[in-house]
Amino acid sequence: MRIPTASSRLCVAVMAATLFIAACDRERPAPAQPQPPAATTPPPAPVAVELKDVIEQDPRFIVGISYPPGISKYPGLAEAMRAYSDKARATLDQALAKTDPAKQVGPYDLTLTFTLLADTSELVAVSAGGAVFTGGAHGEPLVARFVWLPTQNRLLTASALVPDPKGWVAISDYVREQLHAELSQRIDSDELPPAERAELMRTSGKMIDAGTKPSAEAFAMFEPVLAPEGGKLVGLKFVFPPYQVGPYVDGERMVEVPTSVLRPHLSPEFAPMFVDAPAPMPAEAAAAPAKPAGAP
Incomplete structure (x- = not known):
């Protein structure tokens, strides 16, 4: 009987290991192949809506x-x-x-x-x-x-236009200042007794402050203020229905806020839509008649 040598025993061990690895490879699932992206379905076209008076x-x-x-x-x-x-x-x-x-x-x-x-x-x-x-x-x-x-x-929407709540603080401060100044002018024109004037300023002022809280909800209604040319916006006009910043008899109130106040707080997505308002023409230049062509 032939006794295996150390070298032959090593060869057998290597062959056994090789066969074991090959068997494992056969049982291991093949790696997943990259699949082409699924075709995206385009969003449905808006359904036509016919509005009739x-x-x-x-x-x-x-x-x-x-x-x-x-x-x-x-x-x-x-x-x-x-x-x-x-x-x-x-x-x-x-x-x-x-x-x-x-x-x-x-x-x-x-x-x-x-x-x-x-x-x-x-x-x-x-x-x-x-x-x-x-x-x-x-x-x-x-x-x-x-x-x-x-x-x-x-x-x-107002929240998309000014996403940071801090922006509404600045806008609210500006709008309140305009509304309070307008209120004071209207009351002064009525020439009320001092006590009645003070009471009206107090009660109406509280309505202004309550209706202009620094939030997108308080300034949800607005309309664009267009530049004379180019279709860009030089500001927004915020709209307040009756009861929001005053009694019913005051009706709808509006305050125009210029781009200079809005710009630091606008979303980067919508900031390019706004430009500064053109500087007003000096009164003397506006009043001067235009010279005919060729005149000195």
């Missing part, structure tokens, strides 16, 4: 709703406008359903007018104004603003 009259109600001509070419914007008018109509219909026709005094009324404020390559702005009257001393005011971004197919 509404004129309805009944012994119990009168409805008048008007839209800017051609606004349906922006389906997303048109849908937002229709949703707003539908909500106003629902308010009227609910009041009619709850009111006994025999006890209703006079017809209820819904008046709503949408007006095109701006239409540029960068944005489209529409205002909504009117009221729903369902009895009482006066109707419920309807005040809204829609600023549409055609290239992005979405509404521009």
Whole structure:
């Protein structure tokens, strides 16, 4: 009998190890091959929305709703406008359903007018104004603003425009200063007794401060202030419906905030839409008649 030498035993061990590794390789799953990216489905095209003026009259109600001509070419914007008018109509219909026709005094009324404020390559702005009257001393005011971004197919919101809450502190301070100054001028023009003037300044001032808290919600309604040329914005006009910064009799209030105040707080995405307002022409230059061509 031949006794294996040390070298032969080493060869057998190596062969056994090789066979074991090969068996493991056969059992190991093959590495996953990179797959081509799945085809992305393009977003669905906006559903066309046709807005038509509404004129309805009944012994119990009168409805008048008007839209800017051609606004349906922006389906997303048109849908937002229709949703707003539908909500106003629902308010009227609910009041009619709850009111006994025999006890209703006079017809209820819904008046709503949408007006095109701006239409540029960068944005489209529409205002909504009117009221729903369902009895009482006066109707419920309807005040809204829609600023549409055609290239992005979405509404521009205050929170997207100024994303940092600190920005609203600066904007609020500016707006409050303007509203308080306007309030003081109006009260002074009424020549009220000192005690009555002080009380009116106090109560109206509290409404201004409460309605202009530094938040995107308080400044949710705004409209663009366009430069004379180029379609850029030189500021925003913030809109406050009745009751927000004053009593109902004060009506809708607006404060224009220039680019110089807005710029430090604007989102980088929207900052390029704004420019500084052109410097006003000196009064003497504006009053001087233009010289004819060739005149010395």
